[in-house]
Amino acid sequence: MDFSRIRITGFKSFVDPTELKISQGTTGIVGPNGCGKSNIVESLKWVMGESSAKRIRGSEMDDVIFNGTDRRPSRNLAEVQLFLADNDGNDEVVVSRRIERELGSRYLINGKDVRARDLQLLFADENIGSQSTALVGQGKIGSIINSKPQERRSILEEAA
């Protein structure tokens, strides 16, 4: 299955619905400091079932919900949808994660509620997951360099 696009609403600084098309080859994402690039990376980890708020720079999972600006009120709902396509490019599967303030996350596959575990297994079948070595976050290179040999072995466990 190919990753075809991701739709982000109310997740961190992406308060308005935003869609990123994921095409073949290389797609560059650019912009000034603080504009939201790493937030996109985190939305992808999150929809794949990231279970630790700390790993996506939060202290609790509600921290991913848009928390307002001078001109916009905070929200109570965040949703990320990931569209997976079959070989002909048809969107066969829509994976969705929603979080409501103080009510926790819901996980959906093609509109049907599932457990976090089912969603993580679907991605594991595709050889990817929120902690996959293929998702290289902004501090990852530094942490590989600075980590002790015992900490680094987690990279190998990904490959096995």
Place this chain on the structure above:
Amino acid sequence: MDFSRIRITGFKSFVDPTELKISQGTTGIVGPNGCGKSNIVESLKWVMGESSAKRIRGSEMDDVIFNGTDRRPSRNLAEVQLFLADNDGNDEVVVSRRIERELGSRYLINGKDVRARDLQLLFADENIGSQSTALVGQGKIGSIINSKPQERRSILEEAA
């Protein structure tokens, strides 16, 4: 006293005697990865009396001595000299540190052997030292960001 120039011989990749003039205002230091820029920073910390090899990317202090390449043999001696000038620009003080393989460091002020402590005190009088906040190494920004509050307070202790 002004820092007027630094002369490096046999220290890490600077096997041949090299002199860097330290002028007023801003001096940029540029060059490709691995060419020796951070080695210059470390030579400055070292001549100011850096006591920990680990803080300058070594496992023991002998690691600062040029350790050879395919075409050049390793050395057994490294020396860094720092020239401090009075207000008229005359080199009044030459601070020097030398290390000989397996024989440890010697410290000299104007050619006269002193203890490491005397050299560190001379710099302390000038409001600088190998661990000064004014010497911002390549990983320093990352470590300030990632450190716990208790670790960060060492920056304040510098200012006091």
Place this chain on the structure above:
Amino acid sequence: GRERMTKSFESVNNYFKEFFVTLFDGGKAHLKLVESEDPLEAGLEIMVSPPGKKLQSMSLLSGGEQALAAIALLFAVFKTNPAPICVLDEVDAPLDDSNVHKFCDLIERIIDNLKTRFLIITHNTITMSRMNRLYGVTMEEKGVSQLVSVDLERASDMKEAV
């Protein structure tokens, strides 16, 4: 378990050796399991000697050399067990221009026989110029992110925009 880890380690080590030489234009490197005989318990050490330099542990390399070696390792793991998507968030930050080109060359080579789609976040204009397409993220309204499609020629304006 143990056997799969050993096979996996050998594959990662082989790709790592290959990618290191590609990125550094020579030199040698290898991975080493340390602190235990058991591949399920051992730690991972990275031994490198850049071209013309002695073999040493990663900690003696320069900032950019360390990043390049870490990139070789990440790609070696990735090639051992490829994923449908690969996201790289500013991994090119400490690299000089010549190494950024090598980094992009390696990505093109890896993509060549895999169906993986790459998302590459960068501030580097060389990397930008080598992407198949670019999206820009802006905050015209403070604190609110928006995505825009970027012309490859407009890339330098995008980077400058506040």
Place this chain on the structure above:
Amino acid sequence: GRERMTKSFESVNNYFKEFFVTLFDGGKAHLKLVESEDPLEAGLEIMVSPPGKKLQSMSLLSGGEQALAAIALLFAVFKTNPAPICVLDEVDAPLDDSNVHKFCDLIERIIDNLKTRFLIITHNTITMSRMNRLYGVTMEEKGVSQLVSVDLERASDMKEAV
């Protein structure tokens, strides 16, 4: 001891607030002593709200925003207790072009009434263009460093050279 630390903290905090607003073009920030009533024991927390965004701890900021805030802190400590020399090794690496300019502006302002000599190591062409002079470090012979004086116009060639 305790009193000197408190005075010193207040000075650093004041400079930090000022430099933060300068670098971020607005917003607010302050330092906070935490985990103990005793200024000799307390930890240092950095509270920031970039322009238009809510007050939060440093960990919620972007990579570049964190670096900029850390730079404001380093300069605040420096200004509280200036040294005859200041060396900055690639602190501009995570900054976008507009923030690199602000970083260079702040250095010029700090230099203005201090005799401090700055050594600034960088890969960034904007920073290079704003230095009073440039030295290049090369390794024409592998593993052996040499220093050369660089023409400010030649700066971009220098950066490209292998």
